[in-house]
Amino acid sequence: MLDKYIFSEREDHWRKYWDENEIYKFNPESRKPFYSVDTPPPYVSADHLHFGHIMSYSQAEFVVRYKRMAGFEVFYPMGFDDNGLPTERFVEKKYNINKKHTSRTDFVEKCLEETKIGAETYRKLWNLIGISVDWSKTYSTINEHCQKNSQWSFLDLYKKGKIIQREEPGAWCTTCQTAIAQADLEDDEVDSFMNYINFKDEDSNNLLIATTRPELISACVALFVNPGDTRYKDLIGKQAIVPISNHKVPVLSDESVDPDFGSGLMMVCTWGDNEDAKKYRIHNLETRSILEPDGKLNDLAGEFSGMKLKDAREAIIAKLKEDNILVKQDEISHVVNVHERCGTPVELIKTKQFFINILDIKEDLLSQAEKMTWHPAHMKQRYIDWVKSLQWDWCISRQRYYGVPFPVWYCKECGEMILAEESELPVDPTAKSPNISKCSKCNSTEFEPESDVMDTWMTSSLSPQITSSLFESKDVQEKLYPASLRPQAFEIIRTWLFYTVVKSFYHFNSIPFKDIMISGHGHDEKGQKISKRLGNYVPPEQVIEKYGADAMRYWATGANLGENLRYSENEIKNGSRLVNKLFNASKFSLSFLSNEDKDLSSDLLAEDKWILNSLNKTIRLATKYMDTYQYSRARNEIDDFFWSKLCDNYLEFVKPRLYADEPDKAAKSVLYQVLLTVIKIYAPFLPFITEEIYQDFFKVDINEKSIHLSSWPKEMEIDIELDDVLSFEKAIEAVTEIRRYKSDNKLSLAKEIDSYELKTEVDKEHFDFIKRVMKVNNLSKK
RNA sequence: GGACGCAUAGCUCAGUUGGCUAGAGCACUUCGUUUACACCGAAGGGGUCCAAGGUUCGAGUCCUUGUGCGUCCACCA
Numbered sequence: 001m002l003d004k005y006i007f008s009e010r011e012d013h014w015r016k017y018w019d020e021n022e023i024y025k026f027n028p029e030s031r032k033p034f035y036s037v038d039t040p041p042p043y044v045s046a047d048h049l050h051f052g053h054i055m056s057y058s059q060a061e062f063v064v065r066y067k068r069m070a071g072f073e074v075f076y077p078m079g080f081d082d083n084g085l086p087t088e089r090f091v092e093k094k095y096n097i098n099k100k101h102t103s104r105t106d107f108v109e110k111c112l113e114e115t116k117i118g119a120e121t122y123r124k125l126w127n128l129i130g131i132s133v134d135w136s137k138t139y140s141t142i143n144e145h146c147q148k149n150s151q152w153s154f155l156d157l158y159k160k161g162k163i164i165q166r167e168e169p170g171a172w173c174t175t176c177q178t179a180i181a182q183a184d185l186e187d188d189e190v191d192s193f194m195n196y197i198n199f200k201d202e203d204s205n206n207l208l209i210a211t212t213r214p215e216l217i218s219a220c221v222a223l224f225v226n227p228g229d230t231r232y233k234d235l236i237g238k239q240a241i242v243p244i245s246n247h248k249v250p251v252l253s254d255e256s257v258d259p260d261f262g263s264g265l266m267m268v269c270t271w272g273d274n275e276d277a278k279k280y281r282i283h284n285l286e287t288r289s290i291l292e293p294d295g296k297l298n299d300l301a302g303e304f305s306g307m308k309l310k311d312a313r314e315a316i317i318a319k320l321k322e323d324n325i326l327v328k329q330d331e332i333s334h335v336v337n338v339h340e341r342c343g344t345p346v347e348l349i350k351t352k353q354f355f356i357n358i359l360d361i362k363e364d365l366l367s368q369a370e371k372m373t374w375h376p377a378h379m380k381q382r383y384i385d386w387v388k389s390l391q392w393d394w395c396i397s398r399q400r401y402y403g404v405p406f407p408v409w410y411c412k413e414c415g416e417m418i419l420a421e422e423s424e425l426p427v428d429p430t431a432k433s434p435n436i437s438k439c440s441k442c443n444s445t446e447f448e449p450e451s452d453v454m455d456t457w458m459t460s461s462l463s464p465q466i467t468s469s470l471f472e473s474k475d476v477q478e479k480l481y482p483a484s485l486r487p488q489a490f491e492i493i494r495t496w497l498f499y500t501v502v503k504s505f506y507h508f509n510s511i512p513f514k515d516i517m518i519s520g521h522g523h524d525e526k527g528q529k530i531s532k533r534l535g536n537y538v539p540p541e542q543v544i545e546k547y548g549a550d551a552m553r554y555w556a557t558g559a560n561l562g563e564n565l566r567y568s569e570n571e572i573k574n575g576s577r578l579v580n581k582l583f584n585a586s587k588f589s590l591s592f593l594s595n596e597d598k599d600l601s602s603d604l605l606a607e608d609k610w611i612l613n614s615l616n617k618t619i620r621l622a623t624k625y626m627d628t629y630q631y632s633r634a635r636n637e638i639d640d641f642f643w644s645k646l647c648d649n650y651l652e653f654v655k656p657r658l659y660a661d662e663p664d665k666a667a668k669s670v671l672y673q674v675l676l677t678v679i680k681i682y683a684p685f686l687p688f689i690t691e692e693i694y695q696d697f698f699k700v701d702i703n704e705k706s707i708h709l710s711s712w713p714k715e716m717e718i719d720i721e722l723d724d725v726l727s728f729e730k731a732i733e734a735v736t737e738i739r740r741y742k743s744d745n746k747l748s749l750a751k752e753i754d755s756y757e758l759k760t761e762v763d764k765e766h767f768d769f770i771k772r773v774m775k776v777n778n779l780s781k782k
Numbered sequence: 783g784g785a786c787g788c789a790u791a792g793c794u795c796a797g798u799u800g801g802c803u804a805g806a807g808c809a810c811u812u813c814g815u816u817u818a819c820a821c822c823g824a825a826g827g828g829g830u831c832c833a834a835g836g837u838u839c840g841a842g843u844c845c846u847u848g849u850g851c852g853u854c855c856a857c858c859a
Contacts, residue, residue: 187855187856187858194859209859210859211859212858212859213859224859257859258859261859262859265859266859267859268859269859272859273858273859274857274858275857275858275859276859332858334858335856335857335858336858337858376787378786378787379786381785381786381854382785382786382853382854382855384785385784385785385786385854385855385856386854386855388855389855389856490853490854491853491854493854494854494855521853527852558794558795559795562787563787563788564852564853566794568794568808570793570794570807570808570809571794571807571808573808573821574807574808576821577821577822578821579821580819580821580822581818581819581821581822583818583819584818584819584821584822585818585819586818587818587819588818588819589818590818591818630798632796633796633798636796636806639806639807640806644806647818647819647822647823648823648824651818652816652823655816655817655818659817736824736825739823739824739825740824740825740826742813742814742824742825743812743813743814743824743825743826744812744813744825745813746812746813746814747813747814748813748814748815748816749814749816749823749824750814750815750816751814751816
């Protein structure tokens with residue numbers, strides 16, 4: 001065995017070994033039961049990898065390694081999510097370009113470049129920390145395979161009538177210049193003003209309204225009051241005159257108007273918020289669209305035409321003030337919906353988009369949640385809350401460049417939609433004509449492609465199909481789908497998890513995966529979210545360089561599922577202490593062991609039975625915890641066994657027997673079993689050091705290429721009664737008593753003492769043991 | 783406004799069907815180089831388990847209410 005374990009050299013050695021020997025390669029021919037993982041494909045646009053990533057991927061990995069040892073044929077692929085808006089935004093920022101001022105081809109090319117770089121960054125880090133994925137099975141959401149899957153999904157849902165194209169007011173981002181979905185919205189608290197503005201009635205009396213959006217005043221289509229509000233009873237049905245634009249709008253009533261809010265008189269525009277859009281639908285209101293997709297006001301805004309919303313707001317306020325129409329302004333803080341990718345306040349614009357119908361199947365989506373096992377269980381509630389709060393169907397089209405195209409053309413003459421055939425997928429309709437020569441409706445021969453691309457979640461929501469269809473065999477596909485496990489972070493329950501459930505339900509009337517494990521966030525030392533903006537983290541690569549991958553992984557064992565975990569250099573140090581201790585304990589043990597000690601002796605002493613019994617308990621609990629994804633608890637049990645039971649006690653107990661002229665065979669056989677079990681049971685957490693010890697000594701007997709292919713330990717049969725255990729524990733108490741005596745008298749523990757009178761009640765049969773371990777010549781009882 | 787989570791030693795946290803004389807690691811004090819390891823070992827100090835009520839022979843653990851922190855969702859003229 002090595003004299004010293006230099007992790008930087010050895011970890012690298014084992015990385016190469018695993019890679020060259022394809023240790024983690026999935027074998028579709030295997031007769032073992034399959035365990036498939038729906039690995040989260042990270043956004044390659046994230047160029048700031050931090051502990052959060054390490055934490056969540058390591059945590060899933062603990063389970064995966066356990067399953068592999070527990071007898072499953074593990075399918076652990078890796079994906080990269082590199083299409084869609086996240087990547088586009090990343091490229092826009094990095095190169096300071098705007099979608100508007102670049103060509104589609106140039107832009108896509110840049111995205112593809114960045115995609116490559118991003119994937120490489122991730123791959124390096126995953127390798128560094130020893131993530132045991134099968135690198136021969138990877139996907140990227142922009143590759144042909146994924147495009148084909150996404151387009152097939154579109155066709156299937158369209159044919160099933162679940163996708164509809166319609167024109168309606170919907171969420172629009174004026175920065176990204178695309179429609180977005182409800183799940184893409186985020187809350188942002190902003191300081192603003194509540195503006196009180198005088199409209200006029202038909203007789204030129206003042207009508208006071210309150211609004212936070214004065215810039216939309218020219219888009220006003222109606223005033224609303226509560227039907228029960230006596231102040232405005234006579235006004236209902238009459239006309240009001242809008243200031244600045246001077247157009248007339250009706251005064252209408254609706255129960256939803258709160259008489260106590262502002263003046264009780266509400267301005268409805270096209271469309272300031274969801275309420276406006278709702279009233280537009282219910283009351284069949286006129287449309288006065290004032291806002292263009294680029295966020296500028298159009299001619300309807302008169303003198304303010306061409307201004308951006310924000311500028312227009314200031315200009316209009318100034319004008320209202322000047323005309324004495326603005327009565328007062330109250331400072332308020334209110335919450336607005338912003339686009340999560342860019343932080344721009346979301347506007348409502350009427351556009352034509354594709355939607356997947358989800359509002360009609362809320363009940364089904366809720367019942368799907370019951371068919372999956374959630375770890376931790378309470379995370380299911382987040383999904384339920386989200387489904388219940390859905391207000392819009394899922395808008396899947398984006399007016400962007402870098403994404404999966406819709407397999408759709410339109411007839412130039414009559415607008416008839418032409419779908420691609422399944423056999424020609426993946427297809428880029430901008431590069432290829434449809435397979436038909438003329439429109440079936442109007443016989444026109446000219447077609448134009450759909451230029452929109454799909455929402456990025458259209459693809460990632462298919463991840464279980466994408467990975468299972470990497471195999472040709474239908475039989476293999478069926479065994480891989482639904483996946484066994486979906487590991488993911490909690491903040492994408494309403495997106496990735498939700499959308500995957502939708503897809504699976506519509507396509508196959510199935511759940512996409514059986515078990516879900518939700519990880520928490522990585523936080524900094526103070527408990528703050530790690531973010532690039534705050535710069536509150538050290539790059540993980542640096543930490544790994546300093547302490548090693550095993551140590552880094554050890555930190556990740558610290559939080560249970562769903563819990564946030566603080567970064568703590570101390571915990572990482574503890575990890576490296578453990579690695580060191582494992583190496584030293586092994587070095588010590590192996591200096592006495594040979595491969596002939598592999599069969600457990602039948603001449604066991606009390607301490608032997610005690611340690612084996614304790615080991616059994618550890619195996620039992622660790623297995624139970626790993627089976628229920630409680631890796632953190634499993635690790636606690638193993639730590640306790642290894643440090644307190646094995647190193648602090650058993651190894652000390654057994655030293656006199658090992659250092660004897662003829663080393664004790666029974667002790668050696670016990671040591672063999674205990675050490676082997678310890679490295680196996682630590683292997684999912686600390687894959688490097690455990691592999692080192694395994695390869696050095698145990699491999700010959702176990703005959704597997706890697707400890708990670710060896711079997712998870714099972715309890716051993718030992719002949720021991722509870723009374724024996726309790727009796728021996730008394731003897732350990734006695735040992736503690738003598739240790740205290742030596743400590744109090746400033747004696748070294750190795751110091752031989754002539755006689756000692758025990759206070760602890762110990763069975764006489766253990767006296768020899770105590771005398772031997774504590775170097776006491778004459779032991780007596782009080 | 784609704785939902786969920788958290789609150790235990792100076793710090794970070796265990797404590798899973800109520801039995802706790804409440805634990806671990808770090809930090810702190812004292813001691814020990816002992817033929818695996820000083821990245822070690824031994825011994826020790828340190829807690830009205832957020833508050834108030836309740837159930838019970840017994841509550842850190844269960845129930846109710848409240849407080850503080852965090853997160854998600856909704857409202858948002």
